[in-house]
Amino acid sequence: MTAITTAHKAPGTAGAGGSPARRPRRRPASPARRSGWTPWLYLLPALVLLGGLLVYPIYQLGLISFLEYTQAQVSGGEPTTFQGFGNYATLFGDSQFWQVLLATVLFATACVLATLFAGCVLAVLLTRVRALPRLALMMAALGAWATPAVTGSTVWVFLFDPDFGPVNRVLGLGDFSWTYGRYSAFALVLLEVLWCSFPFVMVTVYAGIRAIPTEVLEAASLDGASQWRIWRSVMAPMLRPILIVVTIQSIIWDFKVFTQIYVMTNGGGIAGQNLVLNVYAYQKAFASSQYSLGSAIGVVMLVILLAVTLVYLRLVRRQGEEL
């Protein structure tokens, strides 16, 4: 461990300097990078697994989305037929699809922002408290994270039930029904999604903060910087790679929210007012084994998510962060 300590104390260590955000691009200089085959050797096990178990199925998914493929075809009862863009036409021709898409994008955005905000604030909070409160918060968060989604959603519905739930009683809301209004239903689901997904952000960002050399944070707080300033100009820039990952992951997961909506709003809310894309896909396709339509929806989701992610990554790159 001596080597590490020395290295860290060395002046000019990446990130420890004045403005880490504008760090110059790294140049391939170290000996490790000269060997052309080493990275592929490191990647080999991952690529073998992913090639067989993900790339191939995704290829099949694309293929199925152009066919007529229901359970009858799967079981061999009927031959498959080529549909061209028929499945996509069905999908785009449904006006409900567009409404659901809009609701999904707005809802997912709200979830991502809320989750990231709560996760980061609590991660910083964790660094400022002693072991006992820290353990308490960690354990509570982990419990929320570990609860199966079906159960978590059910418990939240119990808690907010207008007749049987304790929350309305405590808040004095009488028999206000959370799931009746479109926005209050989305708000309730958002709270549950926040509850079960902020722990991931909190734990990850906390682990990231722990990895920042103590000297850096110490220097900042010696300068009398406020917590917000420390976050803004020291922690956030250093945690950037981690923040990018948690943001992308949150986007992917929140866009694909299923169980919470399905359980809490009883399959999509009053007259489908709380449908999101994944629940819609389930109702349209998977529950009735219309795999080709389901695959088409899957491909559409993939394209949308990919677009969102690429836009985000470009924004990040423009600010000087390399992928």
Add this chain to the structure above:
Amino acid sequence: MKLSARIAAPAAALVLAGLTATACAPQTSDTSAQGDEKSGTLRVWLFQEVGNKPKEKVVAAAVADFEKSHEGAKVEVEYIPVDTRAQRIKAAFNDPGSAPDLIEYGNTDTAGYVKDGGLADVSEEFAAWDEAEDTDPAAKQSVTVGGQVYGAPLFVGVRALYYRTDVFEDLGIEPPKSQAELISTAKKVHREKPELYGLAVGGAYTYGAMPFIWAHGGELAEETGVSYESAINSGKARKGIEAYTSLFGDDNCPAAKCAAMGGNATVTAFASGKAAMAIGGDFSHAAVEAGSVKGKYAVVPLPGVEEGSIAPAFAGGNNIGVLRSSSHRTLAVDLMKSLTGKKTQAKMFDAMGFLPTYTDVRATVAKRQPFVGPFVDTLGAGAKFVPASPAWGQIDASLVLPTMFQEIVSGRKDVAAASDDAAKKMDAAFADAS
């Protein structure tokens, strides 16, 4: 820029591959039978119930009898959670290697499984089976698709009207005798005791709403030779929808709370003392007994439109069918008969409270357990079944009817518009399936 170019290439390749590589089509399975062996191991999948032990005992006894009378045959029974049935059974259709010879299945799945090519046609054997003569017509309809029989009914489940005896006594009222009286009684109770729902109803409680449609002579769909055509927007059906949705409102069950409720929630409301009446099944009995209303309630058949008549109820329940891929067809059919025979069903009622599908057996057990009386009467008055079309699975899963009820009770659409929309969606599903 570079970033998008790099991803564009593989993405385009993926799409292109999909367009051109139809030669390498996705896989299908061959599920036709391999012969008809007269000995060997038969595999059976039954649903795992909460508190499964008594069911296991009854099944074990039936299996022991079967093995005794069929030399060389062995039976392996596996219990699967109901919630996993869709994946498991579809998987069994796709992988004959893991497929059992017999399965228990929910009767609304019959048409879908037949269309998927998974169930064997047992019409001849069923017709030649003496015990089958006493099978309740609604139960028989639930194993019949396009005139052919694809299994034998194991039990039926049916709903009736639970009501609070103490509340009714308090207000000096009698259980309702007609649908109009049911509605007025519900509103009266809520007026007198505003903390109670008169009749707990749910916008997502399709099976609780169906009797209202049927009582007015309406239908969900009409058979048109090869397929079905939705009848949910017919005049009679609309009257039923009107009647059911009139129960949502501040004078009985406020839409804000009741529009979202399903069957579970209405029974919970009743069991916890929040409702004076509810439409519950024979299978809800245990939940109500465990609630705070124990000893303060009774059950009567749900009244129809005419005074003293009974509204046709939905005949739910499970069947047992033979898989098309079974290589022991004769043995499997024999085992199906002993698992669904009168003797086993009578024992199954004692063990699990499942209502027998034979009219004579049902009458006998009703004498032993008076609480099933109203349910037996309901079945006796003629229960009905959902359209025997594979499209029903899709209609059910895409919540066509709950959406219709919810659109009406939340004031988004009137009965005519909502039922027209629902009919359109149903017809699209029927067209897809045929």
Add this chain to the structure above:
Amino acid sequence: MSTPTTRLRIRRPGRLAAEAAALVIAAAVAFPLYWMVLSALKPAGEIQSTEARPWTLDPSLDSFRRVFEQQEFGRYFLNSLLVAGTVVIASALIAFLAATAVTRFRFRFRTTLLIMFLVAQMVPVEALTIPLFFLMRDFGQLNTLGSLILPHLAFSLPFAIWMLRGFVKAVPEALEEAAYIDGASRTRFLWQILFPLVFPGLVATSVFSFISTWNDFLFAKSFIISDTSQSTLPMALLVFFKPDENDWGGIMAASTVMTVPVLVFFVLVQRRLVSGLGGAVKD
């Protein structure tokens, strides 16, 4: 073990307020969990009653009994442990190697690969179970624990690689150069220097892959078709779900039973998470 020097600079009232806030939030976050355990202990009729009390005067272990009485419950538990354990360890090692490759090396297709890792997570899993099912069938893996381990490993890898990339990147380049100057080989740097440094990241990642594998219902019910001896814990929970007659007590009890091992797992690894890099750099 944490960073006492930093702490000293934070004024006491500030820290007390922070601690109070942490405890209040912890209580709020834990409340639904408490309600879950409470519902598992309440007698059947009390779970949803008009008197929603945050305690019960009549606790009953009936719901837990229904969970444990299931046939082969112990077997499910061991299977779940085996699947989740294998996935966590294998995915941590494989992802660590891959993350190092895409972070510390420049090579062609690097960005494409990174994007592909993301793409893999964007497809709804339901859509992928069909092709995966046929894949498993053709390799004769159906009804084996392998049919759960392999897809979970594959699904946890892209995420783990992305996560670890951030942590590997955070390790200063200067450190690597210093190691080589000290005469360390590439392998030695990888396993003896880099690996311990990204350990907190590995822990955070493994918590994730553990939970997602442990709680999985979809693969468990799609690939384990005819051999219940290969089923995992979620099967013991699914028994309580039935159309129109859910057994809430059983659901809550089974969920409690499923959540406890995750918390145990976390207690085991959380000290590593806290002391991981901070400790390594300090001493």
